[in-house]
Amino acid sequence: MKLGLTDDKIAIEGYLNVLRQxxxxxxxxxxxxxxxxxxxxxxxxxAFDGSVTTEKDWGNVTEEELLESTDPMYAYVGAKTLAERAAWKFAQAHPSLDLSIIAPPFIFGPLADGFPAPKQAAALSSNRHIYTLLKRSLPPVLPPGFVDVRDVARAHVLALNVPKAAVNVEDKRFIVSGGILVWKDAVEYLHKKRPELKARLPAVDGAFPPFPGTPSTIDVTRAKDVLGVQKYYSWPETLENTVDSLLDAEKIWDAVKA
Structure with missing residues (x-):
């Protein structure tokens, strides 16, 4: 089953529709x-060659390659690249537009206060990986970069105050990241800090699939110097806050099922 066409068109048109409007x-x-x-x-x-990733880096993919892809992750990553390329091309063609793009890795964090929780766990987006831990399972082996949703929101607000790029529109591309979150570390931390959840968590001495290489580092210098993002939530803070939020959401899901 080929997946690229749908992911490609949805991602690109999603960005461009917002900008056109x-x-x-x-x-x-x-x-x-x-x-x-x-x-x-x-x-x-x-993502696993031990290099340092900055805003100058881009994925290398064509629409034709996405059309041939049968790998959901390949299609997802490739579609993100093509969609952002299209957004910057649009900004270049419309000089009145002052575009900023915040580029986070996996976003985790508590659900927003005052907003309805997702109606089911399947709608959790990135947080579903942490919820997987509460099901005594491990998420897939993926790049371990993470950032707290509250830091992502703050970066968006700060970007509103950054002056328009003088020459290159892509100068307002910003990577934000709180570091890396390794599932083995997360499981060990929750066993220690939240012993009441032990029965729901994978075993500490269980088999944790290794990374295929050395995780690359995400450079957040530009977000610090230009946006003013000086500090990020640590992974233990994000992990515990997310778990608490998911447990609250779970009560709602259970009540609906009942």
């Missing part, structure tokens, strides 16, 4: 939520 309605300053995925090759080799 903004420009047509006289909105000139836009901050989009991009993805760190656009900075790495869809094969994920760059």
């Amino acid at each position: 903004a420009v047509s309605n006289g909105i000139n300053k836009v901050v989009l939520t991009g993805s760190y995925a656009s900075t790495i090759d869809p094969s994920l080799k760059q």
Whole structure:
């Protein structure tokens, strides 16, 4: 089953529709939520070669390659790259548009206060990986970069105050990251800090699949120097806050089932 066509068109049109609507309605300053995925090759080799990723890095993929892909992750990563490329091309063609793109790795964190929780666990997006731990299972082996959703939100607000790029529109591309979150470390931490959850968690001495190489480092210097993002939530803070939020959401799901 080939997957690239759907992912490609949905991602690209999703970005471009927002930008078209903004420009047509006289909105000139836009901050989009991009993805760190656009900075790495869809094969994920760059994510595990021990290199340092910056805003100057891009994944290398064509629409034809996505059309031939049968790997969901390859299609996802490649679509993010093509979609962001299309957004910057649009910004270049519309000088009135002041575009910023925040590019985070996996986003974890508590659900927003005052907003309805997802109606089911399947709608959790990245948080489903942490919820997987509460099902005594391990998420797939993926690049371990993470950032707290609250830091991502803060970066979006800060980007609104950054002046328009003078020459290169892509100067307003910003990677934000809180570091890496390794599932073995997460499981060990929760066993220690939240002993009441032990029966729900994978065993500490269980088999944790290794990374295929050395995880690459995400350089957040530009987000610090230009946006002013000086500090990020640590993975233990994000992990515990997310778990608490998911347990609250679970009560709602259970009540609906009942």
